Amino acid sequence: MIVGPDDVKELRSLGLPAFFVSALQAPDQRTYSQGSGDYRSEYLRFEQIIQKYEEWRQASPTWVTRQQAGASWEGRPVWVYRLREPTTPIPPKSVVLQAGIHAREWISPAVVMHLFNHLRELAQTSILHRWLINEVEVCVFPVQNPDGYEYTWTSNRFWRKNRRNNGSSYGVDLNRNYSKGWGGAGSSGNPSSSTYRGPAPFSEPETQAVRDFVATLPNFVGFIDYHSYGQYILWPWGYTTNPPPDRVEFDRIGRAMEQAVEDPFGMDYRQGQTSTTLYIASGVSNDWAYDVYGALAFAIELRDRGTYGFELPPEQIRPTQDENFLAFEVFLLEVAR
Numbered sequence: 001m002i003v004g005p006d007d008v009k010e011l012r013s014l015g016l017p018a019f020f021v022s023a024l025q026a027p028d029q030r031t032y033s034q035g036s037g038d039y040r041s042e043y044l045r046f047e048q049i050i051q052k053y054e055e056w057r058q059a060s061p062t063w064v065t066r067q068q069a070g071a072s073w074e075g076r077p078v079w080v081y082r083l084r085e086p087t088t089p090i091p092p093k094s095v096v097l098q099a100g101i102h103a104r105e106w107i108s109p110a111v112v113m114h115l116f117n118h119l120r121e122l123a124q125t126s127i128l129h130r131w132l133i134n135e136v137e138v139c140v141f142p143v144q145n146p147d148g149y150e151y152t153w154t155s156n157r158f159w160r161k162n163r164r165n166n167g168s169s170y171g172v173d174l175n176r177n178y179s180k181g182w183g184g185a186g187s188s189g190n191p192s193s194s195t196y197r198g199p200a201p202f203s204e205p206e207t208q209a210v211r212d213f214v215a216t217l218p219n220f221v222g223f224i225d226y227h228s229y230g231q232y233i234l235w236p237w238g239y240t241t242n243p244p245p246d247r248v249e250f251d252r253i254g255r256a257m258e259q260a261v262e263d264p265f266g267m268d269y270r271q272g273q274t275s276t277t278l279y280i281a282s283g284v285s286n287d288w289a290y291d292v293y294g295a296l297a298f299a300i301e302l303r304d305r306g307t308y309g310f311e312l313p314p315e316q317i318r319p320t321q322d323e324n325f326l327a328f329e330v331f332l333l334e335v336a337r
């Protein structure tokens with residue numbers, strides 16, 4: 001675990017051993033962005049990411065729409081992009097993909113960009129994918145935590161939370177701010193902690209945006225929140241080690257997604273219940289989506305296993321995107337049928 005200077009005191013108070021790794025630094029932008037805007041080979045700034053989605057919207061104006069679901073603490077828009085077949089006579093099922101809830105996990109927005117755009121492209125030529133977007137609308141939050149994401153580019157590469165001003169510190173861990181199990185183990189009430197849950201469930205505009213948008217969907221059936229790193233496919237619950245009512249179904253679909261994601265490059269992902277596979281975490285997004293809506297709700301930890309951690313080299317963007325598109329197809333097929 002890497003913590004920032006705000007968390008050293010709490011870490012030591014727990015009696016955990018800690019040592020100094022490196023001084024905080026803004027990333028060397030020459031390493032990360034060549035300015036080509038190619039989301040398959042480099043990480044992009046927030047505005048560049050939205051620009052790509054805008055290009056896709058302009059290229060497919062009947063399929064792709066967008067709306068502003070909210071605004072961050074610093075006033076950046078929290079966008080949602082929606083991909084669907086517009087001639088479908090009945091309101092389709094909807095799935096929601098969340099990217100970039102944790103600021104430093106740069107591979108997450110990059111992967112979700114590919115899922116959205118590749119599905120859009122394939123639907124033009126493949127009957128299967130055309131059918132999929134007919135049955136299932138895909139709604140994407142390209143960067144749910146834009147303030148934190150930009151902060152990782154300008155100030156602190158390892159920032160995780162949003163940028164709420166807590167008085168003597170900054171930030172709420174948005175993935176401890178959802179309602180299910182809020183306040184429990186695996187979250188902190190200390191504002192300077194990197195897992196600070198916030199003053200109340202849904203206290204943050206960035207989580208309110210997701211909650212309020214999902215409430216407008218007529219038939220919300222699936223949810224994936226993309227994180228890094230560790231290579232896990234995780235399902236509820238995170239807040240307790242008790243299994244969810246649909247554990248057999250989650251296990252079956254989790255295994256199918258695991259098989260798909262491992263297929264092209266042999267990368268080892270592990271699927272299972274969050275609390276027993278990774279760790280207990282309370283107030284997480286997919287627990288909420290499953291609890292309130294009964295949605296097929298996953299959290300996926302992308303590459304790698306810790307060699308590079310949050311600083312996944314740009315050469316690994318493309319294979320991570322490709323392998324995760326296959327797991328996404330399995331997920332879509334499950335919710336479509």
Ligand SMILES: [Zn+2]
Nearest residue numbers: 102105227228
């Ligand atoms: Zn995360």
